[in-house]
Amino acid sequence: MLVHAEAVCVGCGRCVPFCPEEALWAWGYLSIDYEKCTECLICIENCPVDALSEQ
């Protein structure tokens, strides 16, 4: 499961364009649509502050 550390996330939105399912949206903070997320984990490697991880 995709885990999002809200305290670490800065809302840079860098992960958003990389999601093949368009499950991410940033509006000052990140929101994740877990129904769309397929856990491909591409977003994790594109986060500059390590706010995303898998569990």
Place this chain on the structure above:
Amino acid sequence: MRQEQYDAVVIGSGVGGLCAGALLAHRGVKTLVAEKLPDVGGRCSTIDYKGFKIPVGAVGVPSSGPFREVFEEVGAEFNVQQHPEGKYIVDGTEVSLPEKGQFNAILSHCCKDEAEFTRIKKAMRRADTWEKPSNEITLRDWLLQYTSNENVHALFQNVCAAFIIANAHEASAQEFFDIRTGMMRSYGAACFPLGGSIKLMESLAAVIRSRGGDVWTRSPASNILVSDQKTRGVVVDTPKGEVEITANAVISNAGPKRTVEMAGREHFDKGFLSEVDSMRPSFQMWIATISDRPLYDWPMITTLKTRRMINMMIPSMVIPGLAPEGKHIHYSISGPAEQSGHWNMKEEVDLHIQDLKDNVPLFSTHGEVLHVGCYHGGWPTITNTPFAGYQPMKQKTPIENLYQVGEAVGPRGWMGGTPGCALTARLVVDEIMKRAERERARAARAGGNG
């Protein structure tokens, strides 16, 4: 663990890291740049999104100065297109100005009379050519000595927010004038990189590789190896496993906090740690808006007396390839009312959008927000914001052969942006080359006496 040997290893491929890597590789130093993310560039990069190119950080680059000079020295491609000076929007209305002498013209427009204009110009001239104001006074307090005209204050506030990444009531007045005689003096014309900022960074990476160096992506450094207050290299976590890199010099472009983490706090003296811990990063927000037509008839607008917005650029009016055929993309930037405060991010976004509605009439009817990017905290606009009373950080750390590059260690007058970061790279590389030369000379003398 696999082991590899380089002369120098650079942690991070931001502007500081890649400029340092390119300068070193160009001078025959066997160099590795290890980058955590899948792409190079750090906060000078570009991402593709639904056929558009959105910026990660830097949008415009100067045509001359330290950044350009690195490219020229190493023979890296620097494909950019100049864009015209911005038009000014004050209270939602465009101000008609001559093509040249823009700052004086807008200042004159904001002043209530010739006497006020002359008074302010004289004070600026004295600051520029005699002695800069104190680092302990804010830019607003400095300007209040000469005027309380809110239009003039709004102009200085905008320049301050754009170049110092702090509001005039918080920023060091000394730093403002340092920037005027430093980075802004050498700026030349503002340009858009063809294909987005990432192309310039890939150009530097190509130089490193072509000179026998390496640039690894998806390869974060996890440890800076330190013994006896000296560094001997780093451990890099590559997709194929950990690699121990031994090197004579380690250059970190990961920012001071992360650098300290990787090396271990116990290796740094209390004074250095205190400097790192007391740095205050600043926040700005980029919004990318798309449309089927330019939302303004000029590619750059500077907005005064807004809630949050600083300026907006329409690079698709100047260079191709940033938007699909028939479409346009706009990048607007905003800063918070207090750089030292806590921010309600959703509110910051809403206020930025409100400013777009008030200053760009076509935004409401034809604009669609494509992407919102906030830069603060661990991925800030500026790590060591030049508040009144701030101290810049040096590039050398207390650990021998461990250097830092990037905006966090920009010298006064060069505290950020592509030129400031490039300058830190040049300072560090020059120091590395000097030390290597001294070592060679010492070894030669010892050999001669042996």
